[in-house]
Amino acid sequence: MKKMFxxxxxxxxxxxxxxxxxxxxxxxxxxxxxxxxxxxxxxxDVISQFTEETGIEIKYEEALTPEEMxxxxxxxxxxYDLLCTSDYMLKKLMEEGELQEIDVNALENKGNIGxxxxxxxxxxxxxxxxxxxxxxxxxxxxxxxSRVKEPVDSWDVLFNGKYAGDIIMPNSVRDAFYVxxxxxxYSLNTKDEKEIREAYKLLLKQKPDVQAYLVDEARDExxxxxxxxxxxxxxxxxxGHQYNENLAYVIPKEGSNVWLDCFAVTKKCxxxxxxxxxxxxxxxxxxxxxxxxxxxYSTPNQAVIDILTxxxxxxxxxxxxxxxxxxxxxxxxxxxxxxxxxxxxxKSIKASD
Amino acid sequence: xxxxRNTRVLLSGPYLLWAVGFTVIPLFVxxxxxxxDETGAFTLNNLFAIADPINLKATVFSLEIALMSTMICVxxxxxxxxxxxxxxxxxxxxxxxxxxxxxxxxxxxxxxxWQMILSNNGILNFILGKIGIGPLHIANTGLSIMIGVVYxxxxxxxxxxxxxxxxxxxxxIEAARDLGGNSLTVFRKVIFPLSLPGLMSGIIMxxxxxxxxxxxxxxxxxxxxxxxxxxxxxxxxRSSNWNLGAGLSVALMLFMMVSMAFTMKTDHGYGSDxxxxxxx
Amino acid sequence: xxxxxxxGLSGIYLFMIMFFLYxxxxxxxxxxxxxxxxxxxxxxxxxxxxxxxxxxxxxxxxLGTTLLLAFISALVATLIGLLAAxxxxxxxxxxxxxxxxxxxxxxxxxxxxxxxxxxxxFVRFMPLGFSSVLIAHITFNIPYVILAVLPxxxxxxxxxxxxxxxxxxxxxxxxxxxxxxxxxxxxxxGFFMAFTMSMDDxxxxxxxxxxxxxxxxxMIYSEIKKGIKPEMYALSTIIFAAVFIxxxxxxxxxxxxxLKDLVE
Numbered sequence: 001m002k003k004m005f006x007x008x009x010x011x012x013x014x015x016x017x018x019x020x021x022x023x024x025x026x027x028x029x030x031x032x033x034x035x036x037x038x039x040x041x042x043x044x045d046v047i048s049q050f051t052e053e054t055g056i057e058i059k060y061e062e063a064l065t066p067e068e069m070x071x072x073x074x075x076x077x078x079x080y081d082l083l084c085t086s087d088y089m090l091k092k093l094m095e096e097g098e099l100q101e102i103d104v105n106a107l108e109n110k111g112n113i114g115x116x117x118x119x120x121x122x123x124x125x126x127x128x129x130x131x132x133x134x135x136x137x138x139x140x141x142x143x144x145x146s147r148v149k150e151p152v153d154s155w156d157v158l159f160n161g162k163y164a165g166d167i168i169m170p171n172s173v174r175d176a177f178y179v180x181x182x183x184x185x186y187s188l189n190t191k192d193e194k195e196i197r198e199a200y201k202l203l204l205k206q207k208p209d210v211q212a213y214l215v216d217e218a219r220d221e222x223x224x225x226x227x228x229x230x231x232x233x234x235x236x237x238x239x240g241h242q243y244n245e246n247l248a249y250v251i252p253k254e255g256s257n258v259w260l261d262c263f264a265v266t267k268k269c270x271x272x273x274x275x276x277x278x279x280x281x282x283x284x285x286x287x288x289x290x291x292x293x294x295x296x297y298s299t300p301n302q303a304v305i306d307i308l309t310x311x312x313x314x315x316x317x318x319x320x321x322x323x324x325x326x327x328x329x330x331x332x333x334x335x336x337x338x339x340x341x342x343x344x345x346x347k348s349i350k351a352s353d
Numbered sequence: 354x355x356x357x358r359n360t361r362v363l364l365s366g367p368y369l370l371w372a373v374g375f376t377v378i379p380l381f382v383x384x385x386x387x388x389x390d391e392t393g394a395f396t397l398n399n400l401f402a403i404a405d406p407i408n409l410k411a412t413v414f415s416l417e418i419a420l421m422s423t424m425i426c427v428x429x430x431x432x433x434x435x436x437x438x439x440x441x442x443x444x445x446x447x448x449x450x451x452x453x454x455x456x457x458x459x460x461x462x463x464x465x466x467w468q469m470i471l472s473n474n475g476i477l478n479f480i481l482g483k484i485g486i487g488p489l490h491i492a493n494t495g496l497s498i499m500i501g502v503v504y505x506x507x508x509x510x511x512x513x514x515x516x517x518x519x520x521x522x523x524x525x526i527e528a529a530r531d532l533g534g535n536s537l538t539v540f541r542k543v544i545f546p547l548s549l550p551g552l553m554s555g556i557i558m559x560x561x562x563x564x565x566x567x568x569x570x571x572x573x574x575x576x577x578x579x580x581x582x583x584x585x586x587x588x589x590x591r592s593s594n595w596n597l598g599a600g601l602s603v604a605l606m607l608f609m610m611v612s613m614a615f616t617m618k619t620d621h622g623y624g625s626d627x628x629x630x631x632x633x
Numbered sequence: 634x635x636x637x638x639x640x641g642l643s644g645i646y647l648f649m650i651m652f653f654l655y656x657x658x659x660x661x662x663x664x665x666x667x668x669x670x671x672x673x674x675x676x677x678x679x680x681x682x683x684x685x686x687x688x689x690x691x692x693x694x695x696l697g698t699t700l701l702l703a704f705i706s707a708l709v710a711t712l713i714g715l716l717a718a719x720x721x722x723x724x725x726x727x728x729x730x731x732x733x734x735x736x737x738x739x740x741x742x743x744x745x746x747x748x749x750x751x752x753x754x755f756v757r758f759m760p761l762g763f764s765s766v767l768i769a770h771i772t773f774n775i776p777y778v779i780l781a782v783l784p785x786x787x788x789x790x791x792x793x794x795x796x797x798x799x800x801x802x803x804x805x806x807x808x809x810x811x812x813x814x815x816x817x818x819x820x821x822x823g824f825f826m827a828f829t830m831s832m833d834d835x836x837x838x839x840x841x842x843x844x845x846x847x848x849x850x851x852m853i854y855s856e857i858k859k860g861i862k863p864e865m866y867a868l869s870t871i872i873f874a875a876v877f878i879x880x881x882x883x884x885x886x887x888x889x890x891x892l893k894d895l896v897e
Contacts, residue, residue, distance in 0.1 A: 071840075217468070365724075383746055450825070452654070516781070
């Protein structure tokens with residue numbers, strides 16, 4: 001018993017020591033912005049630099065998925081000022097009137113973001129009134145060239161049964177269906193039940209060939225050689241190639257999904273000027289470069305792309321060529337009925353043997 | 354006597370307040386979701402949804418995994434606790450720490466480590482390959498989910514049984530032996546009955562939480578197998594259908610409560626017939 | 634002879650279970666020295682991550698929050714849980730069943746259900762922050778303490794307490810002198826189970842925390858997508874080593890005797 005008390009007492013001391021008094025709960029005066037972003041999606045130095053330069057404090061919170069972000073935002077527990085999320089979720093928030101208009105043209109660094117990316121954003125944010133592009137990328141196949149001898153250029157490799165047991169598919173209803181819909185030549189934003197059911201049948205038939213449905217661990221499985229190919233986001237593919245140079249990334253010729261993550265200002269934000277300053281800050285070349293070097297996803301910041309090394313610029317996973325994204329679409333599907341159908345079908349795919 | 358008993362019941366006051374404030378009321382929040390549809394109208398469909406073939410299949414599979422894992426935990430725990438006794442480590446709380454220490458490392462890191470051990474090109478197959486045993490395909494199967502569940506919950510089974518058995522006086526066991534009981538008889542007639550309250554706690558702490566497990570199935574099961582926990586999680590986070598998620602959750606809860614009510618009764622009956630209840 | 638064999642078998646079995654429990658920890662320790670940022674590629678031996686760990690303010694803060702949260706929530710849960718268990722065990726069967734039913738609710742609910750329910754409830758009367766996470770942790774910790782202590786109460790020998798009261802001891806003194814020592818094992822394991830649950834929780838923390846509050850779990854989860862940072866493995870190794878060494882020291886410090894012995 002005595003030993004227990006000693007142990008516990010020592011543990012408490014350790015806690016105190018390790019946390020370094022941790023008295024950071026002091027109330028900050030002045031301006032504050034609460035920012036909601038994906039995990040590991042901003043260089044921490046960027047945040048402290050912003051506070052240094054402007055005196056505006058940042059309260060920063062991270063989320064895993066757009067849906068979790070939505071849940072927490074909608075609960076109204078925390079008044080987020082700015083949030084960064086993906087295309088379709090931004091559209092949903094816009095439709096629900098949760099976002100505040102921003103004056104994009106007043107951004108000093110607006111010109112740093114390439115026109116192509118403003119056009120991407122316009123697919124869900126007509127007239128670029130609400131969102132500022134942050135990072136983007138594609139969805140494609142990451143495969144092991146040392147064991148897949150043929151050139152891969154089509155989604156077909158996932159469905160023809162040749163690589164049964166060595167395929168990793170995304171563990172997310174949207175991404176899995178995008179693959180099947182694009183393979184069948186349909187739009188990934190289709191609302192046509194017949195097309196969706198066709199994609200469903202394809203995915204159902206494919207299931208025995210699939211080794212695993214993973215989201216976050218897919219890249220590592222290919223790097224480790226547990227699987228021959230995986231459907232991944234382009235940023236993952238870039239990292240995968242860094243760890244294993246036999247890995248290659250391809251955007252299939254049938255087309256794929258181009259995703260775009262943007263920052264937006266919520267309607268709850270009481271200090272739009274500070275929010276505007278933060279957005280402008282993110283578009284600045286040196287800041288965008290810092291974030292790029294921290295995250296290594298494709299940046300929409302043309303000023304940063306211009307100063308990349310030749311090797312980086314020629315990497316399809318980092319800077320996709322215009323020709324490869326030709327058949328790609330941005331996801332803008334927010335129709336409840338279609339989503340319910342997709343979810344229902346996805347559940348039944350996951351339940352099948 | 355009765356007075357003292359009543360005073361003692363009062364001790365649970367702070368907990369009851371706490372439970373009402375932070376367990377029962379939030380539960381009603383969930384029940385309200387469970388009993389309404391998106392428009393807010395009353396419905397029982399979300400509860401009955403558990404009988405849909407897909408949901409039912411996942412529930413049955415969860416039940417299988419949870420039952421099997423609980424059983425394996427029990428089977429692993431008893432020899433372990435007896436081994437502690439045999440090696441005179443029962444009174445040593447150091448061992449208790451040793452058991453729980455791995456659990457202080459982050460759950461997700463431990464499960465990812467298991468994935469690296471069990472995967473096709475993983476550590477286990479590497480070692481097996483060295484001694485000439487062909488690669489085993491454990492990754493992404495029910496077996497690997499079960500290994501994960503047993504791994505994660507074993508200490509919660511061992512600790513209460515350990516505590517119960519450690520308390521048994523060596524004299525009692527010696528006496529049983531002197532009366533001619535062999536080891537098996539001693540276990541059956543002395544150790545096991547005395548460990549029952551601990552076993553009950555252990556079963557509750559292993560079986561119930563493992564019913565709603567989903568992270569292990571996602572990572573070690575490769576997302577190919579669906580537990581009811583996965584479905585509930587999906588309805589809340591991916592599909593944003595809270596009503597259905599809440600409905601499934603409440604239905605599952607009702608099912609578990611009913612099936613446990615019986616166990617509970619015998620459990621308490623044991624207690625109040627035993628010395629503790631009677632003496633106070 | 635038979636005794637020695639059975640002791641040997643016991644030892645082997647003990648070793649096997651420990652191996653099972655510790656092998657993932659071993660993997661994590663190895664990964665903390667991995668030169669590559671990817672967990673599946675061996676990039677040579679390095680201690681770089683340990684260096685980086687100490688300069689990382691975010692991780693230090695998260696560690697502080699995690700330990701503080703685990704400690705306070707486990708302590709409060711142990712206190713409330715002990716009182717609750719004493720009270721519950723004196724209840725009549727019907728009340729007992731009802732209260733134990735309520736006690737099992739946090740275990741019965743999927744974490745996500747508990748987390749969202751608490752979030753929706755908290756939002757009505759308090760801002761989300763450290764205290765909301767703390768309340769949530771205490772809530773799911775109490776059942777573990779109760780479940781750990783109840784079996785002990787069943788086994789408890791009340792006659793010592795009665796005797797102490799008859800000899801003129803006050804209720805409180807009698808409790809500390811006779812009952813508490815008997816419950817020590819259950820309390821300690823309850824406390825540590827609670828501590829462990831709190832350290833490990835992600836989902837409930839995620840939904841009930843305020844902006845800017847990070848625990849190690851929430852940090853690690855947010856890293857999954859980009860790959861767990863090796864610093865996390867280094868941190869885990871340090872925590873593991875620190876606690877392990879601490880345990881060894883405590884175990885080999887000469888035993889001053891249990892509280893029980895002091896009383897007797």
